[in-house]
Amino acid sequence: MNDINVVVLAAGNGSRMKSTLPKVLHNVAGKAMIDWVLDAVLPLKPDRLITVTGVGSQAVRNHVGDKSRFVTQEVQQGTGHAVQQAYPELKDSQGITLIMSGDTPMFRSESLADFVEEHRRSNNTVTVLTAHAENPTGYGRIVRADDGTILKIVEEKDASVTERRIQEINTGVYVFDNQLLFEALSRVNNDNVQSEYYLPDTLDILRTMGYQIGAYQIQDFTESLGVNDRVALSVANKIMRQRINRQHMLNGVEFLDPDNTYIDAQVQIGQDTLIEGNVTLQGETVIGTGNHLTAGTRIVDSRLGNDNVITSSQIEESEIGNLVTVGPFAHLRPKAVLANQVHVGNFVEVKGAEIGEASKVGHLTYVGNATIGKDVNIGAGTIFVNYDGVHKFHTNVGDRAFIGSNSKIIAPVEIADEAITAAGSTITDDIEKHAMGIARSRQTNKADFWKRMPHKKDN
Numbered sequence: 001m002n003d004i005n006v007v008v009l010a011a012g013n014g015s016r017m018k019s020t021l022p023k024v025l026h027n028v029a030g031k032a033m034i035d036w037v038l039d040a041v042l043p044l045k046p047d048r049l050i051t052v053t054g055v056g057s058q059a060v061r062n063h064v065g066d067k068s069r070f071v072t073q074e075v076q077q078g079t080g081h082a083v084q085q086a087y088p089e090l091k092d093s094q095g096i097t098l099i100m101s102g103d104t105p106m107f108r109s110e111s112l113a114d115f116v117e118e119h120r121r122s123n124n125t126v127t128v129l130t131a132h133a134e135n136p137t138g139y140g141r142i143v144r145a146d147d148g149t150i151l152k153i154v155e156e157k158d159a160s161v162t163e164r165r166i167q168e169i170n171t172g173v174y175v176f177d178n179q180l181l182f183e184a185l186s187r188v189n190n191d192n193v194q195s196e197y198y199l200p201d202t203l204d205i206l207r208t209m210g211y212q213i214g215a216y217q218i219q220d221f222t223e224s225l226g227v228n229d230r231v232a233l234s235v236a237n238k239i240m241r242q243r244i245n246r247q248h249m250l251n252g253v254e255f256l257d258p259d260n261t262y263i264d265a266q267v268q269i270g271q272d273t274l275i276e277g278n279v280t281l282q283g284e285t286v287i288g289t290g291n292h293l294t295a296g297t298r299i300v301d302s303r304l305g306n307d308n309v310i311t312s313s314q315i316e317e318s319e320i321g322n323l324v325t326v327g328p329f330a331h332l333r334p335k336a337v338l339a340n341q342v343h344v345g346n347f348v349e350v351k352g353a354e355i356g357e358a359s360k361v362g363h364l365t366y367v368g369n370a371t372i373g374k375d376v377n378i379g380a381g382t383i384f385v386n387y388d389g390v391h392k393f394h395t396n397v398g399d400r401a402f403i404g405s406n407s408k409i410i411a412p413v414e415i416a417d418e419a420i421t422a423a424g425s426t427i428t429d430d431i432e433k434h435a436m437g438i439a440r441s442r443q444t445n446k447a448d449f450w451k452r453m454p455h456k457k458d459n
């Protein structure tokens, strides 16, 4: 008797997005809208969770995976018609059914739980979640009688001039008595401007049948934001990021310019980390405590320990220990692993390489496919030549080795502990412990060469 079903509508073509990507797969703060919706309803522990897919069905299903069951709406004939597709899955349920749209990513789980609770307390056959909108454009309007009871919902396109002035909007979230939901849906027609079967029409139908219908207004309009186009998407992103940043601040992370700091939903950050403006943290990134990320830094799917300073640099799929300094303008590409106290300086690129404790790669260097030991110094302008156009080759550099500036290290080579390369060398052979590899041609000076040079007359 007490069971709860959830239906998420995600079959529409989202034409107003003007995108090849199905609307519900567009990201808000790095997480697809459909995932925000599903993650908000999962704590309600639904007995059945059904997502209605249609346009881009396969892409949506692949993305969602086994979080939800699915039904298909082959032709998009409106939200009422979409819910009807779930009938085979729900026909035996004597419980209640929460319906949501896949394009309303802002609802908090707590607000939905309160709403369901409110419905259970009432004797309503259906309760609709409403909100007060400063600008109600685009939403269905809640039409109430003089005594305040709800009569019906009218879509903007079908609304009279007076109805369009109503600021109470339909958030697109409802709880229905499951059996009466489908009873009402069977009576919905498509006699409206869009020739669609509107889910909101079920309220008027149930009321006319003599059932009690109700409306519950959410406090914060921003939770009910529906994303139909890129303008609304940018608003949703902005509000979601403010929410995320605020939570990090409450957890002890310091922001210099939270309005211009872009942190994805899943990112974790330890306390006393200082984040300057225009920093972007994306994907499954984990940042420890006491780090300092300066303006312009972008970190994607990476893990940082504690007390690192990242100065205006790009870091992707990499791992950094503690007390590391990176940048300015360094680029850590996938599988860069920096041990504690490493320094990677300006205009350095590291890819598929481990750099051991306290080693330094200060300037204008490319380290690719290498294992570098501890306390190694890599001079300016060093290139690890790791690619022949087809294969990648690996280089090992031992502890305390000293790589002279402008060395070219043609992989694969083994440079032993405490080995040295002479500046300007092109290293093609292994270097044993304590040896210096030098590979450059001798300098010769041509005496009196100045005199053979052409000179301008007045010089």
Ligand code: UD1
Pocket (backbone or CB within 6 Å): 009, 010, 011, 012, 013, 014, 052, 054, 073, 075, 076, 077, 078, 079, 080, 081, 082, 101, 102, 103, 104, 138, 139, 140, 141, 153, 155, 169, 170, 171, 172, 198, 199, 200, 225, 226, 227, 228
């Ligand atoms: C809908 C409501 C409107 C409400 C608003 C809240 C209707 C008729 N209107 O309008 O009252 O204020 O949401 O955000 O319900 N969908 C399908 N199949 C369809 C049509 C739509 O699955 O045939 C899905 C869409 O993918 C979307 C959701 O239903 O996730 C809502 O559809 P949309 O076209 O965005 O409705 P709105 O115009 O926003």
Ligand code: CA
Pocket (backbone or CB within 6 Å): 101, 103, 226, 227, 228
């Ligand atoms: Ca919508």
